[in-house]
Amino acid sequence: MAEPRSPAPVPPNPASLSSEGPMAVEMDPVEYTLRKRLPRKLPKRRNDVYVNMKTDFKAQLARCQKLLDGGGAGGHREICIHGLGLAINRAINIALQLQASSQGALQLAANTSTVELVDDLEPEDPDGEAGEPITRTRNNSAIHIKVFYPAPQSS
Amino acid sequence: MSGAKSRMRNKNMRDQPSNVTYSSPGCRNGGDSGGRPGGSQHGKRHGLANQGGGWVRGHHSGGSVYPQELPKYITSTYFAKARAAEVKAMLKAVNKTTGSCHTFGALPKHMRRRAMSHNTKRLPTRLREGAQRMLDKSLLTAKKDKVESKAKSRKARRRHGNLLLEFNRRQRKNTWLETHIWHAKRFHMVKKWGYCLGDRPTLKCYRACYRAMSSHCLLQDLSYYCCVELQGPEQQLLSALSRLTSKDTGPTFAAVQCLSGRRQGSVVLYRADQYPSQPLGPVLFLWRPRSEGSTHRQLWIWGHPTVKQDVLSELQAVCQCTEAVAPPTVIAVPVPEPVPSPAAVPKGCAPKQASGRKRKRSEQDSDAEPAKKILGDGTRPPTCPVTWKSTSSEIVINDLTMEMVRYRLIGPLSHTVLTETLCPATDCNEEAKKSQSCFWWPEHCKQEQNMALHREQSDLFELLKGVFSSAEIPAGSVLGLTVDDPRITLPRHRQHAQPDLQQAIGVDEEKRRALTLQGVPEHCCQSGLWDRTVRDNVTDNKMSEKELNQKRCELLVPGSRLTPTPPQGRVPVLLVHQPGKQLGQEMSSWGAGWDLLLPKGWGMAFWVPLVYRGVRVAGLKMSLKHSQHKGAPHFPHDYPDCPAGARFQDEQQAELMNKFTRRPPAKRTNYVKHGCLAPFRCPWQQLVEEWVEIAKETAESCCGAQTGTETGTEAGGVAPSRFSVLRSRKVMKQLSAWCKPTSSRGQRLQRGAQGQPPAPLTPATAASLRAAHGHSLVWARFSLLAKGRPELHAMVCVPTQEDLRLLKKDPRSAGPLEPRHKDHLRKRVKEARKEEKKEKKKKKKEREDNGAMDKTKKEEEEKEEEVVVAVTDDVAPKSDTPSDPTQMPGEQPGPVPALPQNQEAGSTPIRTSDGDLSVTVALPERSTAPSGQEPSVSAPAPAPAPAPAPASAPASASASAMQEEKGEKLVLGLWPDPLPSVTSHCSRVTLGWVTQGDFSLAAGCGEALGLVSLTGLLHALLSQPPEHRGLLLLRNPSSLQYRFAKITIEA
Structure with missing residues (x-):
């Protein structure tokens, strides 16, 4: 899965969230099971790299390096590294490592954004009157780092 | 020599002069040498080359005979007379063509060619005539045989009606799905559960199918799943069904979401009030959305064919539906007038053939054999009723097996495939609305609320284009829809469905968000598919492939879309979301997808367009892998506690x-x-x-506590649950x-x-x-x-x-x-085999004394039987405690110590047999032999081993007794049945x-x-x-x- 899926940086305790959530006031923390959906999958270009926390760091770094170097035919002039939640750190780390190893040839441009995530709360007792599963959204931060060779005329 | 032979010889020797005598082998020599000159009449080369052996043989025997008794003189008249007779016999022998002498035998080996038997012109001229005669003869007989065995030529057999008869014959035992012929051309088929199902494609595509599942779309035909329909008041249904399920296992039939009809649910059914024992198996269920002002509900329960009978009988029990209603063959033919095809569609045929058959039948004999119109599958007898009514409540049970087609699309892009393939039904034009129509859609269009619902549903369906993965939809969502005949929008070439970014942008973001969060609203889950009349109408009025092609043919611009859509080309379908992996932390919602439910008869019409969108098609094997990746148990493999399992x-x-x-015994x-x-x-x-x-x-x-009570507990025994x-x-x-x-x-x-x-x-x-x-x-x-x-x-x-x-x-x-481990059973197997042989020999001798002749045959048989031999009573295995006593310290909370491993290498396979055929055991065995000499002794184990193998003792004690009664089959390399402690x-x-x-x-x-x-x-x-x-x-x-x-x- 090349999906940037944070393995829950913040354990979203339903009890704590219920104070913020507008809809779930009567929610009893014991009676629901939290199930997180995957973040929304967006179409992916060749030079997009989604960083996750499961894959080995070195492998992800090597992958980015390979994209930039371009085995034979020609590498990309720029790649985009995306990180979500816990993986933001790692995305930054990878970008900086790339830059450091290129002896200043690469430049970075970072963007941050917010990603809406969906949680399903499934009642333990689905047959009761409160048996409606609840769907909730929650936000998480994300970073998109553009790693690129600056245009030739400027250098 | 038998009588016939001697008679023949006498006949041959009829003209033989009495002074020349032949010994019996010499007679054959004479025949041989007689053939020589005859052959040379036809052609010298032949005779010389072929019969050289005859020359030599004749010469030798003659040479050995002549020198001793050459007469001193000969009388010329006698001599000439004798030779004349010989020549006559020779000529006769040569001219007569017997069946056994083959023309090709006359050719030397290096000159024979394979094709000579077909084309006589390839033979040397001198042999042609004979060969031609032989060929004619063989052709004649062959023709006679063929005429007897197969009445029709291939062409006749392949003619449409005959082919269908043949198909019907072939699926009498194992029903075919509608996609059978498509599958049979591409898959290894297996006969399972009363159906012919594709097991795996003949292509090598294991990895490709995995990729399709995880990144594109994989298609399966799940039509063999059986559907049971329950109808009745909601309360009655729920109270009846609640006896079959338990809340402990998760949502039941009464789960709010499912009950509203918005979600499909899945439960494990148990026998009534028996939870947690006696499970039946997992089923999927789907409620029909409530119609306003009515408590009457409709519920579909989809289950595996192996679980269907159990579920059906259990349902009948809990709903008290015992009163069988007359089979629905009577109901099945409400067919509108202007349709060209009057007969009901025979079950299980591919749609094309179905329509073709209809025509055939209507031409030949309008009353098609009723046996062919059997509803349903091979899992029940033809005359069996499919509807049951309750005497006390209003519940009705319907068996809808094979009434609907179910396709499963697995993969994140399965919704893309669906949105490309299906296109919401177009509205019918005004004049059609006014006039009375036999098709369901124009009638349906007449009501404005239906059209409003349809528009809403198609809007929702369009929203799917904005979704990037099937996993984004709430698990188990249901969407009812009416679509156009997908054959009309069939692309010219096979293509790969990809999410279209342009379309995605066009989709209303707010609405899409509502869809992913809330799912499909309740009223949009309604579909015409729930109505039996609509289903039958659609099935009966399906346009055949031929008619469709005819219409396409009449188009002005070849290849353009057929407009307007013919009135019978609207199909009600249900889309049911299949949640992927839901439990566990990793790979969540892997393998999500959609199920497509169609009315029967439309299988191929949807299958081919789906395949044209670049999906992979998989069989049973891949569905097993799918559940394996999902970490879910697969039915019936992983349900050993269910009867089907x-x-x-x-x-x-x-x-x-x-x-x-x-496998050969040495290779096992x-x-x-x-x-x-x-x-x-x-x-x-x-x-x-x-x-x-x-x-x-x-x-x-x-x-x-003292461990001395073991025997007591074992003897008393807990109720074996x-x-x-x-x-x-x-x-x-x-x-x-x-x-x-x-x-x-x-x-x-x-x-x-x-x-x-x-x-x-x-x-x-x-x-x-x-x-x-x-x-x-x-x-x-x-x-x-x-x-x-x-x-x-x-x-x-x-x-x-x-x-x-x-x-x-x-x-x-x-x-x-x-x-x-040591295979101490090996010796026993051998002993048993020897014993077997001995007995056989004895028997054989007896039989030989009686005068049986076929000795060699029996020996061969015996050799074959070596593999599996029966153990005689005295070699039955006694209770064994192979190193169990030493092993058992491991049952204290501490792990098993390493000590037994070493010991085990030497002493594990200890089994003694105290019969006369006792195994001559190696030394290590003797040390433990006392503990295992009698089966009854081993149960109250000696003091150093406070915990003997718990179950093995009682089990083996009883089992050994049983074993002594009946001979147990022993196979080399496998344990015989009462297993020691597992x-x-x-x-x-x-x-x-x-x-x-x-x-x-x-x-x-x-x-x-x-x-x-x-x-x-x-x-x-x-x-x-x-x-x-x-x-x-x-x-x-x-x-x-x-x-x-x-x-x-x-x-």
Whole structure:
């Protein structure tokens, strides 16, 4: 899965969230099971790299390096590294490592954004009157780092 | 010489002068030499080349005879007369063509060619005539044979009507799905469960199918799933159905979401009020959305064909629906007038053929044989009723097997495939609305509210284009829809459906968000498919392929779209979302997709357009892999406690056994040597019982109670409760938390998610759980830490302290090795075989005395039978305690010490037989022989071994007695039936077995799914240090290598 899926940086305790959530006031923390959906999958270009926390760091770094170097035919002039939640750190780390190893040839441009995530709360007792599963959204931060060779005329 | 032969000889020798006598072999010589000049009449070369042997032979025999009795003189008249007679005989012999003498035999070998038998012109001229004659003769006879055997030529057989008759004949036993012919051309077909199903494609596409599942779309025909329809007031239905399910296992029929009709649910059914024992199997169910102002509801229960009969009878019991209603063949023919096809569609035929058959029948004999119109499948007899009414309540049960087509699309892009293939039904024009129509759609259009609903549904369907993955939709959503005939929009070439970014942008973001959050609103789940009349109307009025092509042909611009859509081209469908992997932390919602429900008869019309969107098609094998990747148990493979699962196990055992015995004996795996007791079938019951016994022993020893009561408890025996698979969600969750090492992140997450930390694993909590679910098995997933590919029926074992140390030292270590076991059964097998032979010989002698002649044949038979021999009574295995006493210290909370391993190498296979045919045993055996001389002695075990093999003692005691009565079949390399203790047979204690195992492409390591004994698991977990909790060993049946694996219980 090349999906940037944070393995829950913040354990979203339903009890704590219920104070913020507008809809779930009567929610009893014991009676629901939290199930997180995957973040929304967006179409992916060749030079997009989604960083996750499961894959080995070195492998992800090597992958980015390979994209930039371009085995034979020609590498990309720029790649985009995306990180979500816990993986933001790692995305930054990878970008900086790339830059450091290129002896200043690469430049970075970072963007941050917010990603809406969906949680399903499934009642333990689905047959009761409160048996409606609840769907909730929650936000998480994300970073998109553009790693690129600056245009030739400027250098 | 027989009478006929002598008569023949006399006839040949009729003209022979009396002074020339021939001995009987000489007679044949004469014949040979007689052939020579005859041959030379036809052609010299032939005679010389072929019959040279005859020359030499004749000469020799003659040479040896002449010198002694050459007459001194000859009378010329006699001599000439004799020669004349000879010449006459020769000529006669030559001119006569007998059946046996073949023309080609006359040709020397190097001149023969294969094609000569067909084309006589390839033969030398002199042989042509004879050959031609032979050819004609053979042709004549062949023709006669053929005419007798096959009445029709190939052309006639392939003619449409005849072909259909043939098809009907062939599917009498095993029903065909509508896509059968498509599949049969591309798949290895298997006959299973009364159907002909595609097992796997003939292409090599294992990996491609995996890729399709995880990144594009995989298509399966699930039409063989059986649907049972329940109708009745909601309250009555719910109260009846609640007896079959339990809330412990998760949402039931009454779950609010499902009851409203917005979601499809799945439950495991049990026999009425029997939870947690006697499960029947898992089913999917779908409620029809409420129609306003009515409490009358409709419910579909979809189940596997093997579970259908059980479910149906149970449903009839709980709903008290015993009154069978007349078969619906009467109802099935309300056909509108202007339709060209008046007869009802025969079941199971591909649509094309169906229409063709209709025509044929209407031409020939309008009253088609009623036997052909049988509804449903091969799982029930033709005259069986399909509807049952209740006498006390208003519930009606309908068997809708084969009434609908169900296709399953798996993969993140399956919604893209659907949106490309299906296109919401176009409105019909005004004049059609005004006039009365026999088709359902124009009638349907007349009501404005229907049209409003249709518009809403199609809007929702369009929204799917903005979704990037099928997993974004709430699990189990249902969407009703009416679509145009997909054959009309069939692309010219096969293409690969891709999400279209442009279309995605066009979609209203707000609405899309509502769809992903809330799912489909309730009223949009309604579909015409629920109505029997609509279904039948659509099925009967399907436009045949031919008519469609005819219309296409009349188009002005070739290849353009057919407009307007013909009025019969609107099909009500239901789209049902299939949730992917839901349990567990990893790979969530992997393998999500959509199910497409269609009215029958429309199977191929939708199948081909779907395939044209670049989906992969898979068979049964891939659906097994799908559930394996999802970590879900697959029915019926992984439900050993259900009747269908038990049946499957029997079949599987027979199949594996058959495969095993097909190999030559020298090439078979010797499972005894590998210490594998049950390579073909998992003895779950024995496993569970043994673990319960062990737990009891441990508890007793922990409490400091005397162990002297063992025999008493064994003799008294607890009521033998049948094992069951644990499905209670709560317990599963608790176990899943316990199985994780305490320091891992997952544990923290789990705690956070649950809101409160689960009860920690202590002997007390474990004991309480054990008391409640002692005889349970737990479904678990095992992922290997390093190398290894688990196989079917691999053993799940508990690592010893040593093993854990080994792993600590080297995290990538291969794992411990099982010491090789000794096959002491081998001797017994041989003895038995010898005995068998002796007896046979004896019998044979007796028979020979009687005068039987076919000795050689019998010997051959005997050789074949060597493989499986029957053991005579005196070699029956006595109760064995092979190293169990020494092994058993391992049942104390501490892990099994390493000591038994060494001992085992020498002394495991101890079995004594005290008959006269006693095995001459090696030295090590004698040391333990006293303990195992009598079956009854072994139960009250000697003092140094306070805990003998718990279940083996009673089991083997009773079994050995049974065995003595009937001869037990012994196969080299397999244990005979009363197995010794399954838990402690090997150096590591066995917890359970793997039912599915393979290298997982999703996880990148070997993964296995299997069942373990709950008691055993708790026992193992308690004995493990917290940081190593959940580490187990896996060992394949045909290997001695243990591999480390991590157990995960997903709940």
